[in-house]
Amino acid sequence: MIQAASEDVGRVLAWCADGSLARPGQGTVDLVELTRALAHHGGVDGLPVSSGGTRLIERLGAHDHYVFVLVDGLGWRLMHDLDHGRGGFLASVAQGPIHALFPSTTAVVLTSLATASYPSRHGITGWWTHFPEFGATAEVLPFVERFSKRPMGEFGATIGQAFPIPSILPRFRHHPLVITRDYIVGSTYSRYWSGDCDGVAYHGIADGVDRVLAEVRSARQPTYTHLYLNQLDALCHERGVHDRSVATLYDEIDRELGRLHAGLAGSARLVVSSDHGHVDRAQARFVTQDDPLMDLLRCPPSGEPRVPVFHVQPGQHGAFHAAFLERHGDLWALLTTAELEELSLLGPGPLSERALAGFGDFVAIGPGANTLHYNRPGHPSHPHAGVHGGLTPDELEVPLIVA
Numbered sequence: 001m002i003q004a005a006s007e008d009v010g011r012v013l014a015w016c017a018d019g020s021l022a023r024p025g026q027g028t029v030d031l032v033e034l035t036r037a038l039a040h041h042g043g044v045d046g047l048p049v050s051s052g053g054t055r056l057i058e059r060l061g062a063h064d065h066y067v068f069v070l071v072d073g074l075g076w077r078l079m080h081d082l083d084h085g086r087g088g089f090l091a092s093v094a095q096g097p098i099h100a101l102f103p104s105t106t107a108v109v110l111t112s113l114a115t116a117s118y119p120s121r122h123g124i125t126g127w128w129t130h131f132p133e134f135g136a137t138a139e140v141l142p143f144v145e146r147f148s149k150r151p152m153g154e155f156g157a158t159i160g161q162a163f164p165i166p167s168i169l170p171r172f173r174h175h176p177l178v179i180t181r182d183y184i185v186g187s188t189y190s191r192y193w194s195g196d197c198d199g200v201a202y203h204g205i206a207d208g209v210d211r212v213l214a215e216v217r218s219a220r221q222p223t224y225t226h227l228y229l230n231q232l233d234a235l236c237h238e239r240g241v242h243d244r245s246v247a248t249l250y251d252e253i254d255r256e257l258g259r260l261h262a263g264l265a266g267s268a269r270l271v272v273s274s275d276h277g278h279v280d281r282a283q284a285r286f287v288t289q290d291d292p293l294m295d296l297l298r299c300p301p302s303g304e305p306r307v308p309v310f311h312v313q314p315g316q317h318g319a320f321h322a323a324f325l326e327r328h329g330d331l332w333a334l335l336t337t338a339e340l341e342e343l344s345l346l347g348p349g350p351l352s353e354r355a356l357a358g359f360g361d362f363v364a365i366g367p368g369a370n371t372l373h374y375n376r377p378g379h380p381s382h383p384h385a386g387v388h389g390g391l392t393p394d395e396l397e398v399p400l401i402v403a
Contacts, residue, residue, distance in 0.1 A: 006335075006336075006339065008333040008334050008335055008339070009333075009335065009339050009343070011333040012333050012335065012343070012365055013343075015367040015391075016391075019393070020367035020392065021365075021367055021390075021391040021392060021393075022099065022391055022392070022393045022396045022397060023343075023345070023391070024099055024101070024102050024344065024345055024347070024391075024396070025344040025345075025347070025348060027052070028052075028097075028098060028099045029052040029053075029055070029056060029098045029099070029400075030052075030098060030099040030100070030101060031098065031099070031100055031101055031109060031112060031113065031273065031275070031398070032101065032112050032116060032117065032118055032347070033049075033050055033052050033053040033056055034056055034098065034271075034273060034400070035112065035113050035116045035168075036048070036049055036053050036116050037049075037053050037056035037057045037059075037060055038060065038066060038068060038224070038271065039116055039168055039171070039172065040053075040057050041057065041060055041061075041062060041063070041066060041174075041269075042066065042172040042173060042174040042176075042224045043171075043172060043173025043174060044116075044168055044171045044172055044173075045171075047116055047168070059095070059402055060269055060271065060402060061269065063268060063269040064174075064219075064222045064223075064267075064268075065174070065216050065219060065222060065223045065224075065225070065264075065267060065268035065269070066174065066223070066224045066225070066268060066269050066271065067212055067216065067225045067227065067260070067264065067268050067269070067270050067271065068224070068225070068226050068227070068271045068272075068273075069226075069227045069228075069229065069257060069260070069270070069271070069272045069273075070113070070226070070227070070228050070229065070272075070273060070274065070275060071229045071232060071253060071257075071272060071273075071274050072106060072228070072229060072230040072231075072232060072233035072274065072275055072276075073230070073232045073233030073234075073236050073237075073274065073275070073276065073277070073278050073386075073388070074232055074250075074253075074274040074277070074398065074399065075274065075276065075277015075278055075394050075395065075397060075398055075399075076094075076097035076277065076393075076397040076398055076399050077277065077393070077394050077397065078236075078241055078277050078278055078394070079091060079094065079250075079399050081241070082246065082247050082250040082251075083250075083254070084247075088251075088254040088255075088258070089254050089255070089257055089258030089261065090253075090254050090257060090258075090272065090399065090401055091254075093261075093401050093402075093403045094399045094400065094401050095399075095400045095401065095402055096399075096400060097397040097398065097399060097400070098273065098397070098398060098399075098400045099396050099397060099398070100274065100275055100276045100277075100395075100396055100397075100398045101118065101119060101347070102119070102307075102345050102346060102391055102396065103119070103125065103126050103303060103304055103306070103307045103389045103390070104275075104276035104277070104388050104389055104390060104391070104395040104396050105126045105127065105275075105276060105304050105306075105307075105388055105389040106127075106141070106230075106233070106275050106276070107124050107126055107127055107129070107140040107141055108124050108125065108126060109275035109276060110141075110193060110275065111124045111140075111163065111193075113193075113275075114167040114168070114169070114192070114193045114194075114195075115163075115165040115166070115167060115168060116168050117165050117347075118346060118347020118348065118349075119346040119347055119355065120341070120344075120346040120347035120348070120349060120350070120351050120352065120355050121165060121347065121349070121352050121354075121355065122163065122164075122165050122352075122354065122355070123351075123352055123354030123355035123356075123357065123358040123359070124140055124163075124358065125302060125303040125304075125309050125358045125359055126140075126302070126303040126304035126307065126309070126389060127139060127140060127141070127303075127304055128140070128146055128302040128303060128304075129162075129302060129303075129358050130299055130302040130309070130311055130357075130358060130360065131152075131155075131157060131162060131357070131358070132298075132311070132357050133161075133357065134152070134155045134156050134157045135155065136152065136155040136157070137299060137300070137302050138152050138157070138162065140162075140189065141187075141189050142187070142188075142189070143159065143162070143187075143188045143189050146300075146302075147376060147379070151188075159188060159189075159191075159192045163192055164354060166195065167192060167193055167194060167195035167197075168195070169193075169194050169195040169197045170195040170196070170197055172197075172224050173222070174221075174222040174223050174224040175198075175219070175221050175222065175223045175224065176194070176197045176198070176223075176224045176225075176226070177197070177198050177199070177200060177215055177223065177224070177225045177226070178190070178193075178194045178197065178198070178199045178200070178226045178228070179199075179200050179201075179202055179208055179211050179212060179215075179225065179226065179227045179228070180199065180200075180201065180202070180227075180228040181201065181202065181228070181230065182201035182202065182203055184201075184228070185199045185200065185201040186199065202227075205229060205231065205252060205253060205256050206256055208227050208229065208256075209227075209256045209257070209259060209260045209263075211227075212225050212227050212260060213260065213263045213264070216264060216267060216268050217267075223268075225268075229253060231249060231253070232246070232249055232250060232253060233278070235249055236278040236385075236386035237278075237384040237385065237386050237387075238384070238385060238386075239385055239386070240280045240281075240385035240386045241278050241279065241280055241386050242280065243385075257270075257272060261403050269402070269403075270401070270402070270403045271400075271401065271402055271403075272399070272400075272401035272403075273398055273399060273400050273401065274398040274399065275398070276388045276389070276395055276396070276398065277388060277394045277395045277396070277397060277398060278386045278387070278388050278394070278395070279369040279386070279387060279388065279390075279392060279394045279395060280369060280385060280386055280387075281369055281370075281371055281383055281384060281385060281386065281387045282368050282369040282370050283331065283368070283370045283371075284305075284370070284371045284372075284373060284383040285328065285331070285370070285371070285372050285373070286372070286373050286374075286375050286381065287300075287301060287372065287373070287374050287375065288374075288375045288377075289375075289376065289377050292323065293320065293323055293324060293327070295313075296312060296313055296316045296319055296320040296323065297310060297311060297312060297313065297320070298311040298312065298313055299311050300374040300376070301372065301374050302360070303359075303363065303389070304388075304389035305371035305372055305373050305381075305383065305387065305389070306369075306370075306371055306387050306388060306389030306390045306395075307363060307364065307365065307389045307390055308363070308364045308372045309358070309359055309360050309362075309363050310324075310360055310361055310362040310363070310364070311360035311361060312360070312361040312362065317361060317362075320361075320362070321334055321362065324362070324364070328364070328372065331366045331368060331370045332364040332365060332366040332370070332372075333364070333365050333366065334362045334363075334364055334365075335362065335363050335364075335365060336361065336362060337351060337355075337356060337359050337360065337361065337362075337363070340359065340363060345391075346359070365390065365391060366390070367392065369387060369390070369392065371383055371387055
């Protein structure tokens, strides 16, 4: 129970109560529990299993082969909107919504899928994660410094230091294979994510499906195959969720995953989910280097534009809180890391040292699809049409398909 709950906490809880936001950890199964259930069937020992995780273990059942497809950006509502009631493969076999994680963004969720741990433990905050110990903010997935694009290794950061919790994939007894985009396979983060297990590049969605089918059909031992599809997410960012091209792409994904299910012909358990949903951006606001707020910060806002993270100068917490809410309190509440921990928004249990360092002093949370961007001199931000990262149901709720 939060002692002397702040007005900001009250606002967030009110938004959760009226359905504007979805609150994690309130009994809805999430992606960490799904990861642990898949790992259990893959032969990984020693992972904690919740009551929801036990139900997932039973639902998945024991099989020689498991195929997990992550369709980046496919929220529960978006799936049904794009299906248009026609009863396509995904919508017709979906078990119901589960929760992604908060912040509801790829870098955070992929790291949780790799480690079977919550953001409260691994401490990744979004596309931009600040590492005070290295004096730098990283673009996590390419693992480069945010502004110079220099490798984080040049700032003294090894992948093991930035991601202290190792991937669980090498612990699978079912032979693991990661099938991903050609420009991702072999990258620093991809190698971390897979624990240097086998990875294969695909060229187009149909080719990715063909490679999954080839892996299962040729297997001489139990397998766990992970297929990552990020095409929908990229298109939603560019054009927004209601653009016709998004519906056309979804139809292709739905058709190809239906073909995958038919091709597996009961030889493998197929599981499909997503890392987050999408919403069309509402209002975009900007912080520039000459903004008075910047005088109160140790570094530019990090995390995600939907959920900006603030590292405040020593002794300036009260001043920053007041100044931020005066300017932006109509759109956001401002929670401290202690409040995030007590509300369990980042997952159960206390925040790790890495999470405390990454999430800094304050995180902004709001009920609308608004964004806050940092404009570096000479490098203006270009807000996406489709966005995610927040706690709205459209961002946090993702489908679970077990077939």
